[in-house]
Each structure stands twice: as structure tokens, then as C-alpha cells.
Amino acid sequence: MFANPLAHNIRTKGLVAPIRLAKRGKADVMIRKTTGQTLVGRGTYGRQSWNGQTVTVFGCSGFLGRYVVARLARQGTKVIIPYRGLYEYVRHLRPTGDLGMIVPMEFDVRNPSQIEECVRYSDVVINLIGRNYETKNFSLDQVHVDAAQSIAEISREAGVSRLIHMSRINARTNAHSDVLVSKAFGEQRVRECFPGANIVRSSTMYGYEDELLNNIGKFKHFYMTVNNAAQKLRPVCVSDVAHAIDIIRDNEDTVGQTFELFNPKEYTRKDVIELVQFLIHEKVWQVNVPSKLLRLAAQIADVLPFHYTSQHEVDLMSVDDVPTANDPSIQTFADLGIQPHTLELAALQYIRHYRPSQHEEDPMEPKGHKAFRKLRVPVSNKDIVV
Numbered sequence: 001m002f003a004n005p006l007a008h009n010i011r012t013k014g015l016v017a018p019i020r021l022a023k024r025g026k027a028d029v030m031i032r033k034t035t036g037q038t039l040v041g042r043g044t045y046g047r048q049s050w051n052g053q054t055v056t057v058f059g060c061s062g063f064l065g066r067y068v069v070a071r072l073a074r075q076g077t078k079v080i081i082p083y084r085g086l087y088e089y090v091r092h093l094r095p096t097g098d099l100g101m102i103v104p105m106e107f108d109v110r111n112p113s114q115i116e117e118c119v120r121y122s123d124v125v126i127n128l129i130g131r132n133y134e135t136k137n138f139s140l141d142q143v144h145v146d147a148a149q150s151i152a153e154i155s156r157e158a159g160v161s162r163l164i165h166m167s168r169i170n171a172r173t174n175a176h177s178d179v180l181v182s183k184a185f186g187e188q189r190v191r192e193c194f195p196g197a198n199i200v201r202s203s204t205m206y207g208y209e210d211e212l213l214n215n216i217g218k219f220k221h222f223y224m225t226v227n228n229a230a231q232k233l234r235p236v237c238v239s240d241v242a243h244a245i246d247i248i249r250d251n252e253d254t255v256g257q258t259f260e261l262f263n264p265k266e267y268t269r270k271d272v273i274e275l276v277q278f279l280i281h282e283k284v285w286q287v288n289v290p291s292k293l294l295r296l297a298a299q300i301a302d303v304l305p306f307h308y309t310s311q312h313e314v315d316l317m318s319v320d321d322v323p324t325a326n327d328p329s330i331q332t333f334a335d336l337g338i339q340p341h342t343l344e345l346a347a348l349q350y351i352r353h354y355r356p357s358q359h360e361e362d363p364m365e366p367k368g369h370k371a372f373r374k375l376r377v378p379v380s381n382k383d384i385v386v
């Protein structure tokens with residue numbers, strides 16, 4: 001189709017964007033360090049061919065999952081997408097890959113035989129399962145500890161060569177949040193069951209379906225905070241995290257390593273509120289609520305049949321994003337060769353729809369806000385996330 005199978009140009013409105021189509025040739029061979037498995041590339045690298053790899057992505061219906069699946073499918077990877085409940089939760093993922101390359105499989109994480117069916121033919125398993133609240137069916141320990149252990153054990157027994165487990169920054173056994181404590185114990189179980197697994201700890205993520213920028217824009221007339229919004233955040237773009245996971249999967253030198261993905265710049269939640277307020281040209285009415293009172297209200301809301309908020313989510317609002325210090329064994333974006341997107345320059349595309357109609361097409365005007373004056377990078381197309 002193209003004269004050069006390694007790269008071609010897409011021309012849209014006079015803009016030329018180079019896109020690389022191949023990392024390995026048809027006859028290239030890759031040996032898995034953990035299992036000695038030999039992988040031979042098949043066909044041309046790209047969406048319309050199979051690159052020889054099959055990946056199972058647990059938690060594919062979540063916020064990060066759709067970005068990971070789309071990136072894998074774009075490269076010609078066959079992706080198994082296990083789902084629980086209704087098929088409509090993963091239906092939107094089918095068009096991300098070519099015909100037959102995205103394979104939905106219904107499963108229950110408490111059923112070992114169904115997990116084994118999902119990983120049986122995969123050489124990589126990515127576990128993105130996680131949530132910030134409990135339900136009538138699953139506790140935090142069942143989601144973050146028991147499910148993680150089951151997936152790691154069954155993946156090892158099935159001969160899976162790589163396992164990538166998604167955790168969270170600040171995941172410690174002595175954390176002031178049950179979510180972070182269960183995440184920490186989940187990491188330990190994964191390490192015990194699958195010693196060569198990769199642990200990926202991400203800070204707060206933002207994107208089209210996030211619970212940071214979009215919540216501020218959605219509840220701009222009554223946005224509740226605790227501790228005067230002094231929580232320290234290091235927000236990262238969800239597409240950067242998906243990119244990092246893809247590099248980890250494809251690089252055998254990363255086996256067994258732990259990664260912490262965070263923004264090099266630190267913000268307070270109040271800084272983020274002010275940024276959103278500036279970008280959408282509307283006042284965000286911040287209402288500070290005592291944490292104990294908000295936690296009590298969240299406990300009452302937990303009784304309702306639908307999820308509105310949870311005491312665990314209130315606890316997380318008081319925990320700062322603090323990367324692990326003085327640990328050379330923990331890798332970051334820089335070790336993967338990724339330059340994270342700048343929040344000030346990337347945020348507008350996710351919250352523009354919260355602007356009043358008369359300001360909908362207004363430019364960003366980066367010089368009009370103190371946060372932009374501190375930036376050392378110019379506004380450019382590289383900060384527009386695709």
C-alpha cells in the first residue's frame with residue numbers, strides 16, 4: 001500500500017504527520033527473558049495485520065483501559081478484553097482494532113477457570129482492575145488483593161511471559177486510605193505469585209472521562225473540597241500512562257521493574273480549580289466541607305442503590321501524591337523516554353464543553369493566567385493529546 005513499509009505520511013489540511021508503522025521486520029525474532037518463548041513477527045506492523053502478540057487486558061472497560069486497548073490494537077496486537085456483566089460495557093472497544101483482533105470474553109474474577117480461558121493464549125497480561133469504592137458484590141480487598149493474586153497465579157501457571165499490574169502512587173500498607181492499603185497488599189501478592197511482574201504506580205490521571213478536571217467543570221456551581229483544597233497533586237495525562245504501559249510491554253529490559261508515573265510539577269487541588277476556572281471562563285464555587293462531615297455524608301450515600309460518592313473517595317481527597325524518594329530501583333517517565341504532557345496546555349481539550357456558548361471557540365490565551373507565565377515551554381501542537 002505504501003512505498004516505504006516503515007513509515008508513511010498522513011496529509012490532512014496541509015499538515016504532514018509522520019507515523020511509524022513498524023518496530024520489527026517480518027523475520028525478526030524476539031526471545032522472552034522470563035520464559036524463553038520465541039516470538040516471530042507476522043505480516044506488516046499495523047492495525048490491518050497481526051504483529052504476533054496476544055495481550056489480555058483485565059479492567060479494559062475502565063478509564064485507562066480504553067486507551068491501553070486502543071494503543072495495542074493500533075499496532076496490530078490481538079487483544080482479549082474480559083468483561084463482567086453487560087457486553088455494552090466493552091462494545092465501544094471493538095472498532096479500535098481490525099476484524100477479529102478485539103476478542104470480548106465474559107468472565108468472573110472469582111472463577112479461576114474463566115480467568116484461565118482469558119489468558120490461555122496470551123503472552124502478556126495487563127491487570128488494570130481497580131476502583132475507589134466498595135459495592136455489595138466486591139470489597140476493596142477482593143478487587144485489589146484477591147483478584148490480583150488470582151490473575152497473577154493463573155497467568156504464571158498458563159505460561160504467560162509478562163504481567164503488568166496497575167497500582168497507585170502512595171500505595172503503602174500504612175496509608176490513611178483503605179484503597180491505598182489494599183493496593184499495597186495487592187502489589188505484594190503479585191510479586192509473590194509472579195516475581196517478574198511489572199508494577200506501575202500512577203498518580204491522579206486526567207482525560208476525557210476523568211474524575212478531576214471533569215468533576216470540577218461539572219460541579220462548578222457547588223464543588224466540594226476538604227482541607228481548603230490543599231491536597232498536593234501530580235496529575236498525568238491518561239494517554240501518557242497508556243504509552244508507558246505499551247513501552248513496558250514491548251521492552252524485555254523492563255522485566256520485574258517498578259514504575260512510578262507522575263507529573264514533574266506539583267499542584268494543589270486549589271491550583272487545578274483555578275486553572276479550570278480560567279479555561280472555562282466561569283467561576284467555580286468551591287465549598288470547603290469538614291472532612292468528617294463529608295465522610296459521614298458519603299457513608300450515607302453508600303447505602304443508595306447507585307454510586308454517587310464513597311467514604312473511601314473522601315479519604316483519598318486528603319492524601320497527597322508523593323513519589324517514592326531515594327529509591328534508584330523505581331523508574332519514571334524519563335527512564336521510558338516519555339515527556340509528559342503539560343497540564344496547563346492539555347487540559348482545555350477535555351473541559352472546553354463546560355464553557356458558556358459565547359466563549360466556546362475562544363483561544364486559550366496562555367499569557368492571561370499566572371500558571372502559564374511560569375511555563376518554560378511554548379504552546380505547540382505537541383501538547384494536544386490525540
